[in-house]
Amino acid sequence: MLHWTRKLGAVLLAAFLSCAILTPCQARISASGVAIGGVALGTTPWQVKKIYGEPTDLRRVYSKADGGYIT
Numbered sequence: 001m002l003h004w005t006r007k008l009g010a011v012l013l014a015a016f017l018s019c020a021i022l023t024p025c026q027a028r029i030s031a032s033g034v035a036i037g038g039v040a041l042g043t044t045p046w047q048v049k050k051i052y053g054e055p056t057d058l059r060r061v062y063s064k065a066d067g068g069y070i071t
Helices: 003-023 045-052
Strands: 061-063 067-068
Touching: none
Parallel strands: none
Antiparallel strands: 061 067
């Protein structure tokens, strides 16, 4: 009888772990809740200068995704 219950326990554990692993996890963060070092999406260059001071280097990179330049 003990051998049968161990097999059943192993099958149930495997089924539980399969469901736990395959269940997708989702989380949403609003754009206003995302910030790194005080710089959030939509922060203006003036605001960044106010936080960190004048930049020591400045680059403009073309973004294919946005179709514009990122400074």
